[in-house]
Amino acid sequence: MVKKINNLYQCEECFLFYDSKEIAKKCENFCKNNHACNIDIIKHAIKNPKS
Template identity: 40%
Template sequence: MVKEIDNNNTRLFLCEICKLGYDDVKFAQMCEHHCNASNSCSLEITKHAVLK
């Protein structure tokens, strides 16, 4: 389940598996799904991360 956090007054969505943060919930959900399915990160998804 994607976690919503406040980072310097900016709402971010965190992948609970790899802990990457996104400003769009869609990318956080895609990241978490990919992490669960393949036990690895996708470069196509993680390039959208704003918090590492």
């Protein structure tokens, strides 16, 4: 399940944050199925989320 933390969405597989729920879901599906991250997805990740 994608987690909403403040205004960001976190992939529970790789723990990266996204500002889009859709992208976070895509990341999670990819991570679960491939046990690796997709570079085209993680390029949208928020590198240093501010709390």
